[in-house]
Amino acid sequence: MLKVYNTMTRQKEEFKPLKPGKVSIYCCGVTPYNHPHIGNARPFVTWDVIRRYFAKKGYKVHYIQNFTDVDDKIIAAANKEGVTWKDISDRYITAYFEAMDALNVRHADVYPRVSETMPEIIAMVQKLIDKGYAYVVDGDVFYSVEKFAGYGKLSGRDLEDMKAGARIEVDTRKHHPMDFALWKSVKPGEPYWDSPWGKGRPGWHIECSTMSLKYLGEKFDFHGGGSDLIFPHHENEIAQSQACIGDDHSFARYWLHNGFITIHNEKMSKSKNNFFTVKDILKEYPGEVIRFFILQTHYRSPLDFSDERLKEAQTSLGRLANTKAYIDELAKKEGNSDTAAELAGTAAELLKNFYEAMDDDFNTALAISQMFALSKEINIYYQDVTNGGKAFDAENFAKVRAAYMEMAGIIGIFEQQEAARDDGFADKLMEIIIALRQDARKEKNWALADKIRDELKAAGVVLEDTPNGVRWKKA
Structure with a gap:
């Protein structure tokens, strides 16, 4: 019997698929404004294993992972370089796939992008306005958290406590300090789309609600991501989605969140500039080592990153x-x-x-x-x-x-x-090198034989003498 820890209920629960023999998963993807760091990689390696496991158990898995390709950080990077926001997002989406391919992360079934989901996003915002959960102020649209009775249930927060602890808001147009933007009116130097409220672009949270409902329907099995997404992102997703579909229960049945990767016990993040990109780590370690490093720790536990631990992996x-x-x-x-x-x-x-x-x-x-x-x-x-x-x-x-x-x-x-040896090129090349070394040994040219062995070792290849001949392996 498979049990999963559900963040919503804070306990392990027996997994019961919504549809027999099928598993539906939505995992929040990256904002492509830079190369993914190893902390970004952890949820995708985690969900890759979960997906493989379900498939091995005979389930048909439908896996969706989005790209937030319209975002403040992308726009800032584009303006700094003098290129378009799409140039930045396309560049780092390519970088994302290069990094994940190196970690053996299989591709999702669909990778929806915010920029390609605008009609659905606008329609969902309008629906929230029509149902009384959102309001328009000067071309901006805000979600009214007080209208949603279950706000705070995922993160275990109380709305009144959040209000009391909120800092003084610069934007006094909000009805409540925790109200969040569904639509932002256009500002100079930003991309925009036409909407019933004027030119603008979506807020962060509405996109995932729209894309998950579009590709998985009003009910699906798993919603996942890093622990940093529990609040406010996933909390806000629940508020938006549940308000739209009109159900008191969570639209995702199980919420799974992986722990942080830390540096000296401090959360790794680009904002703190204490991160290591997968691209840079790959210069020193094979992708499978990075993957193995991540999986040697349970996905919900914190994982401290260090060169020493990578070497151990x-x-x-x-x-x-x-x-x-x-x-x-x-x-x-x-x-x-x-x-x-x-x-x-x-x-x-x-x-x-x-x-x-x-x-x-x-x-x-x-x-x-x-x-x-x-x-x-x-x-x-x-x-x-x-x-x-x-x-x-x-x-x-x-x-x-x-x-x-x-x-x-x-x-x-x-x-x-296996992929590297599919064409047999490496094996054939090593056969030649080993034969040359054996010839040198027969001729008692020990200096040459030792040089071949030592050079191979320096390149990460170890020779082993066995009763069946010389074997080679990667160190």
């Missing part, structure tokens, strides 16, 4: 990858003994444990520990077969391999390795 992933190399080597062998029967039983049990961990609010940290346990057992079997003279069991080992790769497929690792 690289070492840990390398251990799993080394086992994958052993598996690939053994898979080429033939054998009809029953020496892997017990190992196959252990693999089945660990795979069961893996699924139980994922069923407990997508606990990737615990799930990965099951993969390490299986890795250890496979390594022992490999040594017994290659060095200990144990007969190989092809039939049962195929079951072991399937279990290990099923875990890897859900976590989303080894995919870059």
